[in-house]
Amino acid sequence: MRVESFSAGTVIALLRQKTVATLSEIMLAFGTASRRTVCRKLVVAGCRSSYSHCGQYYTLDELASYDEHGLWSHGEIRFSTAGTLLATAESLVKRSSAGLFARELGQLVQVDVQNALRKLVRSGRLEREKVQRRYLYCSPSQQRHRQQLRARRVLLAGDAPGPPVPASGGEQIQLATATLVSLLDERQRRLYAGLESLRHGHGGDLRVAAQLGMSPATVARGRKQLLSGDFETDRVRKPGGGRKPLERKACSDRSPRGTAPTRHGGRPMLRSALGPAHHPQPCGPAGG
Numbered sequence: 001m002r003v004e005s006f007s008a009g010t011v012i013a014l015l016r017q018k019t020v021a022t023l024s025e026i027m028l029a030f031g032t033a034s035r036r037t038v039c040r041k042l043v044v045a046g047c048r049s050s051y052s053h054c055g056q057y058y059t060l061d062e063l064a065s066y067d068e069h070g071l072w073s074h075g076e077i078r079f080s081t082a083g084t085l086l087a088t089a090e091s092l093v094k095r096s097s098a099g100l101f102a103r104e105l106g107q108l109v110q111v112d113v114q115n116a117l118r119k120l121v122r123s124g125r126l127e128r129e130k131v132q133r134r135y136l137y138c139s140p141s142q143q144r145h146r147q148q149l150r151a152r153r154v155l156l157a158g159d160a161p162g163p164p165v166p167a168s169g170g171e172q173i174q175l176a177t178a179t180l181v182s183l184l185d186e187r188q189r190r191l192y193a194g195l196e197s198l199r200h201g202h203g204g205d206l207r208v209a210a211q212l213g214m215s216p217a218t219v220a221r222g223r224k225q226l227l228s229g230d231f232e233t234d235r236v237r238k239p240g241g242g243r244k245p246l247e248r249k250a251c252s253d254r255s256p257r258g259t260a261p262t263r264h265g266g267r268p269m270l271r272s273a274l275g276p277a278h279h280p281q282p283c284g285p286a287g288g
Helices: 008-018 023-030 035-045 085-095 102-109 114-122 142-157 167-183 186-200 204-212 216-228
Strands: 047-049 057-060 071-074 077-080 127-131 134-138
Touching: 008 023, 008 035, 008 057, 023 035, 035 047, 057 077, 077 085, 085 102, 085 114, 102 114, 102 134, 114 127, 114 134, 127 142, 134 142, 142 167, 142 204, 167 186, 186 204, 186 216, 204 216
Parallel strands: none
Antiparallel strands: 047 057, 071 077, 127 134
16 A cells, blocks of 8 residues: 555645745745645645745645635735636626726736736727726626716716715716616616706716716606606607618619719710720721
């Protein structure tokens, strides 16, 4: 029977004593110079590597106190439930209700994220869109991307519409409103904007339009529809609304520019315009 030379309990005991340890310290505790053996034991023990310091540090999840973003730090050493920096950045951006700018993501993870974001965009794991001269990083899912972009535009437009709230809860209300607006369809956004305009009173159309990134005419239309009850309940637009379908013309109806159709309805003959040099010549035996 083969006796196990190195036990995963060794690294667990070391980490419980030190909280975090480098790979060199763990190898020293095992008394081996084989990185492959140590790395295999780290997996068995359920260790997690840091996303900072090039993943040189290890810890146990049972020792970490992760925050609502799944992040935890031990001094200057950063850990994440997502694992690597690439996976952490991807997870945070996708879970964000309004996408994230590089600066915002960097403030969350407390490390430089520019290279990680470039790799994620190039690989298609994230998408980016320019908003006010900065790149906003969003989910690659089209529906989620649109929701995040709408919510971000609401946040950038100013304070969320509605009655005043204490400063401590203002940011939460603003973010919640941005998330709600991003989930509404065209009709629902118009009616919601009309409701907020009514709550604001005089000048509400212009103020809400600026806050939600909408046209004042659209806000006014939503307000009038709420007051009159004149809106569709089972569809977004009235019948006939929206962009008209394009109709392709038949090839026989197309004529060269600058020419008028003939009396037979076809294309005009171009012989007179081209001149005699371009007329087809009759074929016959060569003259002698």
